[in-house]
Amino acid sequence: MVMNGANELHRLFEAWARETPDRPAVVTRRAQLTYEVLDVRANRLARHLLNTGFDAGETVAVCISRLPDLLVAVVGVLKAGGAYTVIGPQQPTGDIGRLLERAGANTVLTYEQFRPSVDDGTGRLVVCLDTDAGLIDAHSPEPPSAPCGATAAVLFTAGTTGEARPFAAGHQRLRAAYGSWAEVFGLSPSDVHLVTAPTDTAAFTYGWIRALCSGGTLVLPEGEARPALRGLPFAGDVTVLDTDPVTAGSLLEGSVPVGLRLVAVGGERLALDEQVRLQGRLAPGARLLNVYGPVEVAGCGTWFETHQLSGPVHEPGRFCLLGRPFPGSRAEVRKGEIWLTPPGGLDGGEALPTGDAGTLREDGLLEFGGRLAHRVTVRGRTVDPHRAEAALATHPQIRESVITAVDENRLVAYVVPKALSARPGADTIRTHLTGVVPDQEIPASVVTVRALPRNRAGKIDRAVLPLPAQRAASGGVSGKGGGAEPGPEGLLYGTGCAMLVVALPLAAFLTDVFWPGSTDLTYVPAPWSWLFGGLYAAELLAFSVGLAFLFAGRPLMRRQGRSSGLTTAAHLAVVWLLVSWWPQDNFYRLAAKTDWERQAALVYVFNVPLMIAAVVVAVYVTRRPDPSATE
Incomplete structure (x- = not known):
């Protein structure tokens, strides 16, 4: 299927390149590109791809470490009529090969140093931006005239419930999502966007679209696991912060830019009490949004900010509110599971299951109820750990926690204490949960960790939680503890x-x-x-x-x-x-x-x-x- 040129995602960027050619488009600590320079470099790369026999709709893997070269590659692929997928070159070679195969990429944009990781001898075309720079720069700076496939990007899910899965995001869906974001976020060309998501995540794609399709400036912290505002170009001018809950907490603990008007937090869940606390760090009138939506709906599902509440909430730490749907989207709960309808368009309109449990409150707000895949079977009973995790969020000594099963007989709580000197033990947690959740949902053991493991998307990775120490006996799970029994x-x-x-x-x-x-x-x-x-x-x-x-x-x-x-x-x-x-x-x-x-x-x-x-x-x-x- 070939797209109508008016509906192609990159046309939004091209319009700003013509209107504001000298405005900074992409900024890092080491480099800066204006809209005009980014547009010209992308045009030449697109022409180079087309010169190699590139077909409309073909998927190209962008395996690049340096910014803003990565944005040049992404926009260049779109201009050539292809779909891009970003794959981090820092991963093991075997993982890169599997991702290339799942994405269906027959062409790779990379550097010469990464060629051995992506060239497996199967005939895959490899274009190196460094060694092929002379050939690329020899092409015309004018935009190519090329048909465009329906798919704009192949994005990968976060992989929190198994292996990361590819999803083809179409131009139509991403443009519709952008329209919804622009309306809710109030995007303008004067905005300076700081996007902290790793480049090989879906959140990064949503971040650059919001910035460059609205004519704003995209600031990227290059190669930093936990970025800091200090030392970043345009740090004092940042107006939109696009990040995850952990990074938001880190960035907003320090000096907050005076002009910061919007913080969009996505990825992992954001508890209501944390959202209220972070909101208090912002200047009066600034907004903090909890954005929810899986990759399949282009990350555009629902949004929540505290003014949507009709009144105070008792024990806000127990709740994660997802709010209301974005314009053009719908949210509903079917048999306890959240279903989202993405923004309208040719490939939208169909409700999709999210794999998340939820409830629709009387005030019309959607409330998160945990991941269905995180439910476990213990002693023959299905246990939903979300209820106990939400209850532990109200414990004064606990910063965050995860509960899972280490075998078919025992639940374990992994706890990050607010202070290492005050580590809550199993008896303390059992007492806190007794009468709040059923006895079978109370963990028998507690493992204290400094931080919960997270993947590159910022989500908790339950697969790599450490196993608890072996025990000769296992206590009961009732509120009174119970006697010892063989492990x-x-x-x-x-x-x-x-x-x-x-x-x-x-x-x-x-x-x-x-x-x-x-x-x-x-x-x-x-x-x-x-x-x-x-x-x-x-x-x-x-x-x-x-x-x-x-x-x-x-x-x-x-x-x-x-x-x-x-x-x-x-x-x-x-x-x-x-x-x-x-x-x-x-x-x-x-x-x-x-x-x-x-x-x-x-x-x-x-x-x-x-x-x-x-x-x-x-x-x-x-x-x-x-x-x-x-x-």
């Missing part, structure tokens, strides 16, 4: 040992019952009889270990954090790899070599499933842990 690992170990003790002599006895004579070594001379005797003993031992693993292995495997389905498949595969040797070899020893019917049956009953089981185990070992799985 789950101890019970599983005991069960496995018991099965091993029973299964080994039983298998030896049943061998002569089911396959009489299969292990007879009377006429086999030494030392071969000893070798075969050792083989038979090993088969019996493998069968016994496999039977023990059948009863005790799966809960231990679940601790590795893989998905429930893959864990079950791998568990049964390991059991089959262990137990099948005993019956298989006994059948084979009694089958005639020319009994083709029995030989074929044995191959397909035993050998082929063994191969399948090995493949399943290989997938389990190489698959990354799933944060949504019960650990």
